Amino acid sequence: MGRVYNGGMKYVHGKKDFKIPALGLGTYRLTDQGAVDMVSAALDIGYRHIDTASVYKNQDAIGEAVEKSSVDREDIFITSKVWHTNLHYEGVKTEIEQTLNLLNTDYVDLYLIHWPNRNIPLEDTLKALHEIRDEGKVRYIGVSNFTIHHLEDEKELGGDIVCNQVEFHPTFYQKELLEYCKNEDIVLTAYSPLAQGADLKEPVIKEIAEKYDVSTAQVVLNWILAKGAVAIPRSNKREHIRDNWETLSWNLEAEDIEQIDEINRDNRILDFGFSEFDY
Secondary structure (H helix, E strand, O other): OOOEOOOOOOEEEOOOOOEEEOEOEEOOOOOHHHHHHHHHHHHHHOOOEEEOOHHHOOHHHHHHHHHHOOOOHHHOEEEEEEOHHHOOHHHHHHHHHHHHHHHOOOOEEEEEEOOOOOOOOHHHHHHHHHHHHHOOOEEEEEEEOOOHHHHHHHHHOOOOOOEEEEEOEOOEOOHHHHHHHHHOOOEEEEEOOOHHHHHHHOHHHHHHHHHHOOOHHHHHHHHHHHOOOEEOOEOOOHHHHHHHHHHHHOEOOHHHHHHHHOOOOOOOOOOOOOOOOOO
């Protein structure tokens, strides 16, 4: 059976006027010239969404790639994140200035709390985020690695976030969290969408890839987009970046989406000592 084509850029919409490209380039572990080259390649191919963070140590390289690109800055959606040890009011204020200087830009499109930190009052963090948004240094604010409990805390404080970036892939299908975010008009962004390559080996994924004559990566990414989420696969190879981009040219059929739904094994890959997933 052939592919169902749709073509063109896809966006995911959230509360108010928030709109984010559905497919972006993750840049974790891309540094120095490698980061410049891969971001440049992505922009040439058609990507308009680049994801970074202060802890990735590559913001200067991304800024260089954006500056060299023929794509106007206002047409590029840049996400960055403040590290979990810098969530005090002054820490947020200091880190956004460092981020803007390294990226060589006046603003970032989306700025996230990278990880929650229960040892720092969330209201202090949100106060700083609201201020830098009002100052035009960030267009939208969001979070990353927040559980439903964290999101409820944020909601009570009037955080006004638009996005929650979390680990999300077929063997770690966070259905309850996805449904919560949808009900709150919060966009869910999937990091490690390919499970660092592990989910590409799943027999169901391989069978569906053969059916559509596409790569296994495209199948997984297509499933994520079908869920109304954003995907930010990372790659250090131009051919993989291009292949991932082809995901936007077709749609999975409902029966295949349902098959992939059943793969889930709660297979979380990333869990650090400071993670608060049990909260």
